[in-house]
Amino acid sequence: MSLPHILLGLTATPTSGYELKQKFDTTLRHFWFAELSQLYPALKKLVKEGLAEVETMPSEKGPDKKLYLRTAAGREELLKWLSTGPGTAPLRHPYLAQVFFLNEHQSHEQAIKFMEDLLTRIKGTCQTLQAIEDGWKDEDGGYPNQLNDDDFFTQLTLDAGLRVNKAYIEWCETSLERLKARAEK
Amino acid sequence: MSLPHILLGLTATPTSGYELKQKFDTTLRHFWFAELSQLYPALKKLVKEGLAEVETMPSEKGPDKKLYLRTAAGREELLKWLSTGPGTAPLRHPYLAQVFFLNEHQSHEQAIKFMEDLLTRIKGTCQTLQAIEDGWKDEDGGYPNQLNDDDFFTQLTLDAGLRVNKAYIEWCETSLERLKARAEK
DNA sequence: TGGGCCATGTAACCAGTTACATGATTGC
DNA sequence: GCAATCATGTAACTGGTTACATGGCCCA
Numbered sequence: 001m002s003l004p005h006i007l008l009g010l011t012a013t014p015t016s017g018y019e020l021k022q023k024f025d026t027t028l029r030h031f032w033f034a035e036l037s038q039l040y041p042a043l044k045k046l047v048k049e050g051l052a053e054v055e056t057m058p059s060e061k062g063p064d065k066k067l068y069l070r071t072a073a074g075r076e077e078l079l080k081w082l083s084t085g086p087g088t089a090p091l092r093h094p095y096l097a098q099v100f101f102l103n104e105h106q107s108h109e110q111a112i113k114f115m116e117d118l119l120t121r122i123k124g125t126c127q128t129l130q131a132i133e134d135g136w137k138d139e140d141g142g143y144p145n146q147l148n149d150d151d152f153f154t155q156l157t158l159d160a161g162l163r164v165n166k167a168y169i170e171w172c173e174t175s176l177e178r179l180k181a182r183a184e185k
Numbered sequence: 186m187s188l189p190h191i192l193l194g195l196t197a198t199p200t201s202g203y204e205l206k207q208k209f210d211t212t213l214r215h216f217w218f219a220e221l222s223q224l225y226p227a228l229k230k231l232v233k234e235g236l237a238e239v240e241t242m243p244s245e246k247g248p249d250k251k252l253y254l255r256t257a258a259g260r261e262e263l264l265k266w267l268s269t270g271p272g273t274a275p276l277r278h279p280y281l282a283q284v285f286f287l288n289e290h291q292s293h294e295q296a297i298k299f300m301e302d303l304l305t306r307i308k309g310t311c312q313t314l315q316a317i318e319d320g321w322k323d324e325d326g327g328y329p330n331q332l333n334d335d336d337f338f339t340q341l342t343l344d345a346g347l348r349v350n351k352a353y354i355e356w357c358e359t360s361l362e363r364l365k366a367r368a369e370k
Numbered sequence: 371t372g373g374g375c376c377a378t379g380t381a382a383c384c385a386g387t388t389a390c391a392t393g394a395t396t397g398c
Numbered sequence: 399g400c401a402a403t404c405a406t407g408t409a410a411c412t413g414g415t416t417a418c419a420t421g422g423c424c425c426a
């Protein structure tokens with residue numbers, strides 16, 4: 001059950017559900033996805049459990065905001081989660097499952113097309129991540145080892161995302177070579 | 186919605202729910218997890234939709250088996266899934282989320298411990314995958330490029346798992362070095 | 371006046387987990 | 399006689415998705 005804990009991590013300063021969604025879509029996108037419609041009830045539940053507090057504030061644009069701020073108990077709960085050790089989610093990788101059954105195609109052409117599509121897509125996400133890191137490099141002279149703790153750990157997750165994506169790209173490329181060699185026979 | 190399609194892929198020959206679960210736990214474990222209690226209703230649904238057929242057979246050990254076999258329509262549905270292009274599931278990586286908040290710890294010691302635990306665990310899964318690949322090498326002289334199509338694509342998914350796990354190991358190791366360097370200051 | 375962004379939410383649904391229930395066969 | 403493995407399932411619940419609803423503000 002990670003989402004509530006992530007929200008406790010993000011509400012160290014007062015933040016609205018809408019703002020949190022933007023954070024998921026930018027800074028956390030390479031390791032967590034959440035729907036806005038999922039955040040609102042989750043935040044409400046944190047308040048009910050005494051792990052966060054709400055305050056309603058007028059917004060500059062649009063309707064009132066509700067700013068959520070974790071309580072001391074909320075921070076405790078977050079620390080508890082961190083000290084349970086590395087968490088896991090059951091593996092579910094749809095495109096690897098598809099690769100597993102690619103032999104069902106009559107010809108290798110379609111398998112090759114599949115892998116080429118996959119390669120294009122992974123290269124795209126890799127570039128997105130790279131762009132974020134590059135932006136960081138420009139802003140910050142001491143990048144990456146002089147970063148403050150906040151940014152240091154954020155950069156660690158970015159680095160993980162980049163390395164994994166690069167590994168997938170190499171895998172796609174050598175797989176394509178192998179497939180093409182088989183197709184010629 | 187991948188699980189039904191995976192089951193259609195696995196029921197090219199008559200197979201029981203119990204046997205399918207074993208397949209998930211051995212051959213598919215590096216890219217998909219499913220509970221047994223999830224498989225039974227899913228198989229039933231495939232039959233209802235005309236994508237598979239059941240036949241009850243006495244078992245050598247224990248109670249009767251129900252052998253599921255995909256129909257022609259079932260195979261069509263599988264091919265349709267494959268030709269929709271690479272699928273994705275929304276990203277959810279609990280331990281990366283935890284790394285993101287590791288700055289909440291007062292000292293770096295706990296962060297270092299977290300990464301060490303993670304490294305140990307990832308090394309373990311990597312060894313499991315390596316053992317499978319090694320077993321394959323022994324059995325098969327022409328490994329990996331002379332494999333038949335079935336085994337070739339299975340090996341591709343294994344290769345993906347190994348590469349990604351190795352990327353994570355390298356990430357853990359360099360992250361630990363960087364963390365330790367910061368802790369000394 | 372119409373689209374995009376700001377901002378909140380609910381309800382129905384689907385996928386997956388956990389807990390429980392049943393019972394045969396095999397080997398110690 | 400008991401534990402492990404073989405074999406099938408159901409029910410309650412949780413986590414997440416999709417679709418829908420509301421309405422203000424800003425800019426072209």
